[in-house]
Amino acid sequence: MGGDPLLIGPVDLSVFLIVVGKVLIAFVLLLILTMLMIWFERKLVSGMHNRIGPSLAGPFGILQSLADGIKFFFKEDIIPDRAQRAVFILAPFLSFVPAFLLFLIVPLGGNFNGNVNGIITVFGHDTYLQVADPPIGILFALAMSSIAVYGVMLAGWSSGSKYPLLGSVRASAQMVSYEAAMGLAVVAVVLKSGTLSTHGIAEFQSGAGFAGIVPNWNVILTGVVPFVIFVIASTAELNRPPFDLVEAEQELVGGFNTEYSSIRFALFFLAEFMNVITMSAIFVTLFLGGPSGPAFLGTSLGWLTGIIWFALKTSVFLFMFVWIRAALPRLRYDQLMDLGWKVLIPLALGWLLLLGAIDVGRDANWNPVAVVVISVAVLLGGYGLLRAAIAGGRSRRLQEVDG
Amino acid sequence: MGFFSGFKVPIKQMGKKQRVTTPYPKEKAPQAIRRHGRHVLNRYEDGMEKCIGCELCAGVCPARCIYVRGADNPIDDPVSPGERFGFIYEINYLRCIHCDLCVEACPTEAITETKQFEFSFTSRLDAIYTKNELLVDDEGRPQHLPWEDWRPGEDEHTSAWMRATSPSGSAEFEGLVAWSGELGYGIRAPELGQSADESMLDANPVVGQTGIAAHRPAPVRSRPETEDGGH
Numbered sequence: 347m348g349g350d351p352l353l354i355g356p357v358d359l360s361v362f363l364i365v366v367g368k369v370l371i372a373f374v375l376l377l378i379l380t381m382l383m384i385w386f387e388r389k390l391v392s393g394m395h396n397r398i399g400p401s402l403a404g405p406f407g408i409l410q411s412l413a414d415g416i417k418f419f420f421k422e423d424i425i426p427d428r429a430q431r432a433v434f435i436l437a438p439f440l441s442f443v444p445a446f447l448l449f450l451i452v453p454l455g456g457n458f459n460g461n462v463n464g465i466i467t468v469f470g471h472d473t474y475l476q477v478a479d480p481p482i483g484i485l486f487a488l489a490m491s492s493i494a495v496y497g498v499m500l501a502g503w504s505s506g507s508k509y510p511l512l513g514s515v516r517a518s519a520q521m522v523s524y525e526a527a528m529g530l531a532v533v534a535v536v537l538k539s540g541t542l543s544t545h546g547i548a549e550f551q552s553g554a555g556f557a558g559i560v561p562n563w564n565v566i567l568t569g570v571v572p573f574v575i576f577v578i579a580s581t582a583e584l585n586r587p588p589f590d591l592v593e594a595e596q597e598l599v600g601g602f603n604t605e606y607s608s609i610r611f612a613l614f615f616l617a618e619f620m621n622v623i624t625m626s627a628i629f630v631t632l633f634l635g636g637p638s639g640p641a642f643l644g645t646s647l648g649w650l651t652g653i654i655w656f657a658l659k660t661s662v663f664l665f666m667f668v669w670i671r672a673a674l675p676r677l678r679y680d681q682l683m684d685l686g687w688k689v690l691i692p693l694a695l696g697w698l699l700l701l702g703a704i705d706v707g708r709d710a711n712w713n714p715v716a717v718v719v720i721s722v723a724v725l726l727g728g729y730g731l732l733r734a735a736i737a738g739g740r741s742r743r744l745q746e747v748d749g
Numbered sequence: 750m751g752f753f754s755g756f757k758v759p760i761k762q763m764g765k766k767q768r769v770t771t772p773y774p775k776e777k778a779p780q781a782i783r784r785h786g787r788h789v790l791n792r793y794e795d796g797m798e799k800c801i802g803c804e805l806c807a808g809v810c811p812a813r814c815i816y817v818r819g820a821d822n823p824i825d826d827p828v829s830p831g832e833r834f835g836f837i838y839e840i841n842y843l844r845c846i847h848c849d850l851c852v853e854a855c856p857t858e859a860i861t862e863t864k865q866f867e868f869s870f871t872s873r874l875d876a877i878y879t880k881n882e883l884l885v886d887d888e889g890r891p892q893h894l895p896w897e898d899w900r901p902g903e904d905e906h907t908s909a910w911m912r913a914t915s916p917s918g919s920a921e922f923e924g925l926v927a928w929s930g931e932l933g934y935g936i937r938a939p940e941l942g943q944s945a946d947e948s949m950l951d952a953n954p955v956v957g958q959t960g961i962a963a964h965r966p967a968p969v970r971s972r973p974e975t976e977d978g979g980h
Contacts, residue, residue, distance in 0.1 A: 394759030397770045672759035 364468055368477045369450075376449050380620045381411040387619070387668045394672035415612060423608040428506030437504060438606070438613035441497030444490040445620040450477040451486055452627040453548045455637045455653030474545055475637070475652065483542035484532055487628055488525070491583055494621070495521045498585075498592065498602050501614070505605035514602035516679065517585060517592035523686040524582040524589075530694035531576035534568045534701055535632045548636030565633040571697045573633045575690050577666075580625045582686065585618070586667055588674035589682060626663035627656075634659050692732055696725045777900065782909045785847035786865040788840055789891045789907050790883045791858060792932040798828050798884070799859035799929070800835035806851035806860055814844035815851060835859070838880035843873060858928050861908035863891045867898035889933025907931075912939050 385400060385408055392399025400407030425434055455475040456466055465472045480486050495518050502514020536542055539550040551563050560566065565573045582589040593601035603614045630636055637652030677685070700721045707717035771778040791799045802819020820836035828834040851860050860883075870876045875896075886892050890904045912928065923939075930936045 390763075393763045396762045396765060398772060401772060402774075669756065669759065673756045 361471060364471055364473060365477075368473070372449060372477045373446065376446060376620060376623065377616075379623050380616055381415070382408075383619050383623055383664060384411040384414075384615075386664065387671075390665070390668045391672050394669070418609050418612040421608040423610065424605075426506055426605050429605065430504040430506065433500050433504035434605075435610075437497050437501035438610045438617075439497075440500060441494055441617040442613045442620075444493045444497070445617040445624065448487055448490045448621070448624040449627065451480065451483060451544045452476060452624065452631055453479075453545050453636050453656075454627075455650070455656055476545060479543055479545040481543055483544045483546070484536065484632065485542055487544075488529055488532065491521075491528075491621075492525060494617070495525075497614075497617070501606065502602035505602075507605050509599045510602050510604045513592055513598045513600075513604070516598075517602055520585070520589065520591060520682060520686075521583055523683065524579040524690070527575055527686060527690035527694050528579040528583060530691065530698055531572040531579065532632065534572040534694075534698050535564050537698070537701055537705065538564055538567045544631050544636075548631055548638065551635040552638035561635055561638075563633060563635040568633075568701060569697065572694065573629075575694045575697075576633065577629065579686075579690055580629070581667070581670065582682070584621050584625055586622065587671040588676050590676060591679055591682060594676060622664065622667055623660070626660045626667070629663050630656060630659040688732070688736060692729070696728060700725060780864050780903075782906060784862075784864045784866070785849050786863045787842065787868065787878070787891075787897075788851070788860050788862050788883055789885050790835070790838060790860055790880065791908065792885055792889065793830065794930040794932055794935060796887070796932060797830050798834060799857045800838060801829055801831050801857055801859070802833045802835040803856065805854040805856065809850045809854040811848060811850065812844045812846045814841040814846075815839070816841075835880065838883060839877050840883065841877045842868070842870075843876040858908065863907045864903055865891065865897055865899065868894070868896055870896065885932060887932075889931055908937065912937055 388410065389399045389407065400410035403409040403413045425431060453474060453476040466475060498517040498521070499514050502510040502512075502517070505511070535547065539547045541547060541550065547564070551561070585592040592598075593603075595601075598604075603611055606614060637656040639651060639655035700718075703717055703721040704714065707714060793799060800817075802817060804817045804819065807813075807815040807817045816837065816839040817835055818837040819833045822828055822832060822834050847862065849862060852862060855861075882892060882894055884892070885907070891907060893899045893904070908928075908931065926936055926939055928936070
């Protein structure tokens, strides 16, 4: 991870120890957060369902995930006879490791106001409150979420059983199609921020925005549309309800992980919740200013302020995920594909073009009103063509069925 | 906001006190008065066993889980008032389906069911209750065996199902006492039947804090003339 300022100069023991320390802290923090998230989700969703939820292990059942984890360890580990052994064993890790790696590039805190630039000093070394800041930044996140598809796909395929295979085919189709919309929403952010690095994106959004009150966050700068697209697409990417067709219990036994048991299943389970946390953190980083809080509230606590704001903003999204799960029924598979390909991708693409046109217009000193009007007209024309194409395709299919 | 109004529903539910779920090991949901649990072998008020070893229960049992052997009563120390008594009485609870056919078949109301359902075993042999375990104790209550979870007051209603049904299925006999006394309780009052008046119908016939009160004994009427004439 060459982007980290630590590894630019000569690397001595203290630098090495700082890196190891950061990795350890991030790993332990993420594991603990994941366990808390599982408890939080179960407790919250049970409240929304008017149930009680976990209540026996520890105060308010907070140790429930710990108890479940210990139980998983002592369960029999079954590898089916017809499974492809090596792939079957590898698949949970392909799911778990990217989920963890994704967390490494998220700037967790630091003071971005003034000229501090999010740098903190540990033992005389400057560093960021994030494990790594690779120059490819947010592309790394997209790459990791693509690799997670392999975990799901290979798990289903290597189980040697039909239901996991069906589940994983659904999963990979879903994840691949929503990745496109997600990527296009990210491009809008990158276009505005002018950098791929997550630290750079967080830094870009810091500072006072319009009138000193409206924050300088990408969610406003890009117009709200890419943010909404990103949230919907990543909910689908995470296989969270209402897009949890992968684990549609009513149709698929258990989904792609049907044949998994014991700690191998726990890895999938953990990866799923880990992804929820990391994806919420990425929302915050990309669209909601990362660790920076409202500028007028000041940063009296130094780098701690950043961590507090970051945790607050992330937990809003964690709550949102649980809320959506409690409120929405699962989509049908064709609705899922329609939403992905016919709504989100065209919309994301159109919005990106609009943002690009406005940027180019500003550079060339064109009349901004004219630019917007013409762009919107072109986009509406494109939308009409798309509608016509979809309608035409449908009527042709109907004719074939009739004829 | 029509599309998004669904989001308000779960939010409104949060923090509401009214819950459907019972935190089970801590508190138990009210049980129906006629719930079929594990059996007891009843005794008469003088302490004699009711079972006469006729094996009708074993014969009617669809799960074949009851094993009975009768024997002649010892003349100097009779176990039951009649000629024979249940010498061996065993029920295998791995097979029992709690259909209560044995209770209906029993001519002496010897076998009835309690509400007990919380018992488990670590070996198949332990699942076979013998006569020593099934027989009620000296106060007429079911024995509290170490592997069973009894709560206070739960051992009262041991024969509700029997007392809820009218003899021979004839509605004429509804609400009439047609059974013998039980050790510790005497002749139990009949359960309120279907012809109970409207004001009594709203009370839930369940065992629980409110349930026992709802299960008010009906006034004991004398037997109608038809029955006396018939005998």
